[in-house]
Amino acid sequence: MRTKLAIAIAAVGLISAAPMWAHHAFAAEFDSSKPIKLQGTVTKMEWINPHAWIHIDVKNADGTVTSWMVEGGSPNTLLRNGFTKASLPPGTEIVVDGYQSKDESNKMNGRDITFPDGRKLFVGSAGQGSPPDSKSDK
Amino acid sequence: MRSACLIVILALTAIAACAQSDLQGIWSNATITPLERPSDLAGKPTFTAEEAAAYEKQVAERSNVDHRSANAEADVSSAYNQFWYDRGTKTVGTRRTSLIVDPPDGHIPALTPEAQKRVQETRAWMQEHSTDGPEGRSLGERCILWATAGPPMMPGPYNNNFQIVQTRNQVVILNEMIHNARIIPLDGSPHLASNIRQWMGDSRGHWDGNTLVVDTTNFSDEYSFRGSDRNLHLTERFTRVSPDTLLYEFTVDDPTAFTKPWTAQIAVTTTKGPIFEYACHEGNYAMTDILAGARAAEKKSLK
Numbered sequence: 001m002r003t004k005l006a007i008a009i010a011a012v013g014l015i016s017a018a019p020m021w022a023h024h025a026f027a028a029e030f031d032s033s034k035p036i037k038l039q040g041t042v043t044k045m046e047w048i049n050p051h052a053w054i055h056i057d058v059k060n061a062d063g064t065v066t067s068w069m070v071e072g073g074s075p076n077t078l079l080r081n082g083f084t085k086a087s088l089p090p091g092t093e094i095v096v097d098g099y100q101s102k103d104e105s106n107k108m109n110g111r112d113i114t115f116p117d118g119r120k121l122f123v124g125s126a127g128q129g130s131p132p133d134s135k136s137d138k
Numbered sequence: 139m140r141s142a143c144l145i146v147i148l149a150l151t152a153i154a155a156c157a158q159s160d161l162q163g164i165w166s167n168a169t170i171t172p173l174e175r176p177s178d179l180a181g182k183p184t185f186t187a188e189e190a191a192a193y194e195k196q197v198a199e200r201s202n203v204d205h206r207s208a209n210a211e212a213d214v215s216s217a218y219n220q221f222w223y224d225r226g227t228k229t230v231g232t233r234r235t236s237l238i239v240d241p242p243d244g245h246i247p248a249l250t251p252e253a254q255k256r257v258q259e260t261r262a263w264m265q266e267h268s269t270d271g272p273e274g275r276s277l278g279e280r281c282i283l284w285a286t287a288g289p290p291m292m293p294g295p296y297n298n299n300f301q302i303v304q305t306r307n308q309v310v311i312l313n314e315m316i317h318n319a320r321i322i323p324l325d326g327s328p329h330l331a332s333n334i335r336q337w338m339g340d341s342r343g344h345w346d347g348n349t350l351v352v353d354t355t356n357f358s359d360e361y362s363f364r365g366s367d368r369n370l371h372l373t374e375r376f377t378r379v380s381p382d383t384l385l386y387e388f389t390v391d392d393p394t395a396f397t398k399p400w401t402a403q404i405a406v407t408t409t410k411g412p413i414f415e416y417a418c419h420e421g422n423y424a425m426t427d428i429l430a431g432a433r434a435a436e437k438k439s440l441k
Contacts, residue, residue: 024279024424026217028269029431032210048421050281071424073222076314076414077296080224099214102431107423110218112206120204122221 024050029071030099030109038068038108039116042092047075047085054110056094070096070110083122094121159348159378161302161309166409167291167386168226168298170197173402175236175244182235183242190229198227224296231383231405237292239387240401249365253395257365269432272425279425281418283337283361284315289354289372290363290388293404301413302376309343309350314413322352330356337361339372350376366392382408 040056052072057065078087098111113121170193175183185193204220207213230237236244249257268274277283286294291313299314309322322343330340332355340356354372363370375387384406391399 024275024428025215027211027215028428029424030214031431032214035210046421049416050418050422051424053421053423071218073218074296074416076416077222077224079414081221098218099210101427103427103434105427105430107427109214111213111216112204113219120219120221122219 026071026109029101031102032099034100035098036100036108037095037097039093039095040068042088042090042094043067044090045085045088047078049074049076052078054088054094054096054113056096066106068096069107070098070113071107072110072113078122081122087122158304158306158345159350160304161350161376161378161384162304163408164299164301164411164413165384165406166226166299167293167404167406168224169228169230169237169293169404170194170201170226171230171234171237173237173292174246175238179235180243183244185229185233185235187233190233194227194229201225222296224298226293226298230403231407232403234403237402237404238400239403241398246364247396247398247400250393250395250397253365253367256367269429272429275425275428277337277361278316279422279428281316281422284313284318287313287315287318289320289338289341289352290374290390290402291386291404292402297414297416299409299413301411309352312413314416316418317413317416329353332356335359335368339370346375348377352376363390365395366390367395369394379405 038056038058040058043055043057045055046053052075054070054072056068056070058068059065093116095114095116096108096110096112097114098109101107115121202220203216203218203223207216234244238244238246241247264274272280276285278285284294286292286298291300291311294315297314301312303310303312307323307325309324311320311322312318313320318338320338320341322341324343324345326344327342329342330336334340335356335358337358337360339354339358339361341352341354343350343352345351352374354374355370357366357368357370359368363372370390370392373389373391375385377385377387379385385403386406387401387403389399389401390396
């Protein structure tokens with residue numbers, strides 16, 4: 001077991017050789033065969049690392065409500081871009097287009113998060129030419 | 139006489155402390171320049187200003203994950219919208235086309251046959267056991283070490299920030315990713331005994347003129363940087379070349395893993411603080427999600 005453990009842990013170096021996108025392998029957590037698109041109302045946002053989670057309530061056709069958790073990225077990046085906990089208040093309507101978790105619980109990744117009119121949520125990441133690009137002292 | 143001597147010693151100490159180059163500040167190593175030179179830039183070690191601008195535009199377009207992939211597997215791997223990323227937008231200030239400056243071809247030297255065998259075995263084991271339990275996941279997913287936080291420190295997808303705090307006898311490097319704080323003694327003390335192994339190794343520093351040189355050995359057997367093993371000897375050099383630029387170089391020397399040493403160089407720039415906490419374990423729901431997904435798949439296959 002000890003040898004196997006050592007082999008497995010050493011893999012950090014191998015994995016880092018590939019382009020790194022997220023803190024963990026989203027392909028291991030979410031099912032690419034289960035694309036899902038939902039419109040719902042934000043009930044809360046967890047500003048936690050390694051990844052923030054947005055909670056939404058989705059109204060079903062029969063009038064019942066299903067709660068979903070949507071995984072985003074590091075909240076540090078949002079803070080650095082000037083967003084605060086007040087930036088996504090409960091009650092905000094959003095559209096989430098992503099993939100459901102492999103355990104089939106009501107969790108999905110926020111592959112694409114927009115407002116119902118198509119505007120992107122939290123616009124302003126580096127490289128998009130938006131005002132927060134001037135955030136650094138450089 | 140004794141007190142006069144004491145004054146002289148104190149004065150010399152103060153002069154020595156003042157003579158140190160001041161590396162303190164909050165720094166960003168975000169850059170889009172890759173560690174290794176892309177194949178289409180083979181034989182071209184540096185950009186002109188115009189070429190760098192064109193490359194920056196091309197990379198910004200190519201790496202924008204808001205462009206959805208038709209391949210669902212690739213699409214899910216892109217994780218989430220572009221607004222969560224902060225890789226930087228610029229090539230490295232040296233205008234190099236790769237962070238690796240030696241060997242001159244900009245590529246990591248070949249692994250030794252033993253290292254190749256170890257890497258292949260690791261990959262095979264990972265494929266088979268990666269969802270057996272948390273121990274099979276990467277150190278980053280387990281919130282133990284972030285692959286680019288170092289040592290050596292490399293640019294990653296976001297939170298590419300670190301803070302240097304310096305005294306006469308110690309330097310501390312606080313890295314935002316997984317909030318690692320590396321304490322580097324400058325007192326001339328020797329490395330730990332070779333049987334004592336640490337996740338981030340054992341760092342010892344000294345001044346070479348205005349350059350802080352940090353030697354790190356004693357890495358854990360369970361740590362590997364780009365294929366390195368327990369014999370990794372890492373040398374980092376920090377030189378403040380201007381008020382807002384720190385030239386950071388590192389040399390990877392591991393004769394049992396690489397066929398020759400290699401060196402990379404990053405022009406690191408000052409950035410606005412503060413460093414934010416990265417409380418990785420606090421909300422690491424993904425670990426349970428990944429393992430729960432694997433258990434659900436197993437149950438399905440038994441039906």
